[in-house]
Amino acid sequence: MNAAASVEEFAPAKVNLSLKVLGRRSDGYHQLESLVVFARAGDRLTAHAAADLSLDISGAFGAMLAGEGDNLVLRAGRLLASELGREAGAHLLLEKNLPVASGIGGGSADAAATLRALKRLWDADVSEEQLAALALSLGADVPVCLDARPAFMHGRGEQIARLEALPHFALLLVNPGVEVSTACVFKTLAAPIVAELPTASEAPRFSTLDALIGWLEANGNDLEGPAREIAPVIGEVIAAIGATRGCRLARMSGSGATCFGIYASEDEARGAADAIARPGWWLAAA
Numbered sequence: 001m002n003a004a005a006s007v008e009e010f011a012p013a014k015v016n017l018s019l020k021v022l023g024r025r026s027d028g029y030h031q032l033e034s035l036v037v038f039a040r041a042g043d044r045l046t047a048h049a050a051a052d053l054s055l056d057i058s059g060a061f062g063a064m065l066a067g068e069g070d071n072l073v074l075r076a077g078r079l080l081a082s083e084l085g086r087e088a089g090a091h092l093l094l095e096k097n098l099p100v101a102s103g104i105g106g107g108s109a110d111a112a113a114t115l116r117a118l119k120r121l122w123d124a125d126v127s128e129e130q131l132a133a134l135a136l137s138l139g140a141d142v143p144v145c146l147d148a149r150p151a152f153m154h155g156r157g158e159q160i161a162r163l164e165a166l167p168h169f170a171l172l173l174v175n176p177g178v179e180v181s182t183a184c185v186f187k188t189l190a191a192p193i194v195a196e197l198p199t200a201s202e203a204p205r206f207s208t209l210d211a212l213i214g215w216l217e218a219n220g221n222d223l224e225g226p227a228r229e230i231a232p233v234i235g236e237v238i239a240a241i242g243a244t245r246g247c248r249l250a251r252m253s254g255s256g257a258t259c260f261g262i263y264a265s266e267d268e269a270r271g272a273a274d275a276i277a278r279p280g281w282w283l284a285a286a
């Protein structure tokens with residue numbers, strides 16, 4: 001295969017439908033277990049062949065990253081180039097459509113999309129295992145974003161079991177315009193250090209939406225409490241989503257503050273978005 005002159009990758013929002021914190025590890029990270037899906041809403045990353053590495057950012061949330069010298073996209077580019085022992089030559093364009101520091105892994109999705117895009121642009125001989133290790137060194141959420149398919153995630157984020165089939169459902173994502181730091185939420189949780197951490201449980205299977213909702217009702221998001229202490233508006237968002245017609249479940253994703261509603265159809269998710277839209281809130285029915 002020949003190297004391309006330019007490639008494009010979609011960086012979909014990651015949604016933690018459930019998130020169990022199994023304990024704090026001695027390295028400071030937490031052992032997690034999470035049912036992860038990807039929405040049709042996302043950022044877009046384009047990579048053009050160039051001699052040097054550069055990045056331009058556009059999109060509704062682009063300005064929020066303008067002062068960020070160490071964008072995850074550039075870090076991913078430099079890391080892959082160093083792994084390959086080559087110059088990091090590419091002009092990258094990031095269309096930043098997802099809110100920043102919002103529990104839907106926008107930065108992680110961008111980093112993963114950059115690794116995928118540059119692998120193609122440079123026609124790089126890099127194995128899935130190498131890419132996964134590079135991804136993990138960029139962030140706990142980056143490995144699951146590499147494939148961007150439904151998964152049962154375990155450990156720091158590196159143990160990924162694919163969910164082959166999920167019942168059809170629609171998601172409404174709502175962010176109240178408040179940035180929440182992932183590190184602060186974990187600190188507020190104050191989970192005890194666990195010497196013997198549990199190994200991964202078997203990935204669940206669901207043949208109907210009712211079965212999925214039933215499982216989710218028994219498996220919540222352990223970070224919701226601490227995130228609500230930091231940003232009480234999260235409670236308001238969950239209540240607003242939960243009150244919409246057809247909503248089967250309303251919950252926070254990741255470390256927040258983005259929350260989601262699950263609906264049987266996209267029409268219902270779009271109707272819910274119209275019903276709760278308000279200034280300063282970002283909504284995406286996907």
Ligand SMILES: C[C@@](CO)(OP(=O)(O)O)[C@H](O)COP(=O)(O)OP(=O)(O)OC[C@H]1O[C@@H](n2ccc(N)nc2=O)[C@H](O)[C@@H]1O
Binds near residue numbers: 157182
């Ligand atoms: C919480 C999750 C759930 O999917 O999502 P987000 O809320 O970020 O979207 C992720 O684990 C976030 O992944 P990511 O955002 O890549 O985390 P990193 O950059 O590696 O780490 C940020 C900080 O979060 C904490 N952290 C993260 C992952 C983990 N398993 N244990 C942790 O304790 C650590 O304090 C770390 O310093």
Ligand SMILES: Nc1ncnc2c1ncn2[C@@H]1O[C@H](COP(=O)(O)OP(=O)(O)O)[C@@H](O)[C@H]1O
Binds near residue numbers: 068106255
């Ligand atoms: N391309 C990027 N998109 C979003 N955030 C980025 C990016 N590059 C670096 N960051 C930094 O990473 C932090 C976490 O961002 P993000 O991945 O959006 O959080 P979360 O996973 O909680 O949604 C942000 O506060 C920002 O400073």
